[in-house]
Amino acid sequence: MTRIAPARLLALAALLPLATTAMAQQKIEQQMSYEQFKASGLEKLSPTELANLNAWLAGKLEVETAKAVETVRQESGDDRRGLAAERESRDPVAASIAGAFTGFGKGRQFSLDNGQVWRQIDEVALSAKLDNPKVRLTPSLIGSAWYLAVEGYNTRAKVERVK
Numbered sequence: 001m002t003r004i005a006p007a008r009l010l011a012l013a014a015l016l017p018l019a020t021t022a023m024a025q026q027k028i029e030q031q032m033s034y035e036q037f038k039a040s041g042l043e044k045l046s047p048t049e050l051a052n053l054n055a056w057l058a059g060k061l062e063v064e065t066a067k068a069v070e071t072v073r074q075e076s077g078d079d080r081r082g083l084a085a086e087r088e089s090r091d092p093v094a095a096s097i098a099g100a101f102t103g104f105g106k107g108r109q110f111s112l113d114n115g116q117v118w119r120q121i122d123e124v125a126l127s128a129k130l131d132n133p134k135v136r137l138t139p140s141l142i143g144s145a146w147y148l149a150v151e152g153y154n155t156r157a158k159v160e161r162v163k
Helices: 006-025 032-037 047-076
Strands: 093-096 100-104 107-113 117-120 125-129 134-141 144-152 156-161
Touching: 100 134, 125 144
Parallel strands: none
Antiparallel strands: 093 134, 100 125, 107 117, 117 156, 134 144, 144 156
């Protein structure tokens, strides 16, 4: 079986709603040939019945598309937050530092319990000695910067994702 890269799966998942929306906008009688439409017995439906069938199909298509997109996202396991990408997620990251935290300092790397690795890129300093502290990474309101904050401290360091 051919394995598709997680990034490609996510790209396909992003395009899937567009394709299904286009199909949902077409009525069933437009999607089938006249012969198929007649052979299925749909020409016997009243205009109201046909409209109800089209509405049901459109709703079903949306639900199934949403399920498929979510399945692809979960199976890919490709969390791109903080990495350079055309469509990276801007959702905050809540995690814990894996191991000891000795404070902020330019160039320090922080390995998180979710597998992500971030490096401090600004001059902010903080002295602390904590084991596995909870952290929150948030994107800037403007631009592509990310900031790491340690629970219990007001100081935030500007970081970039390494892994």
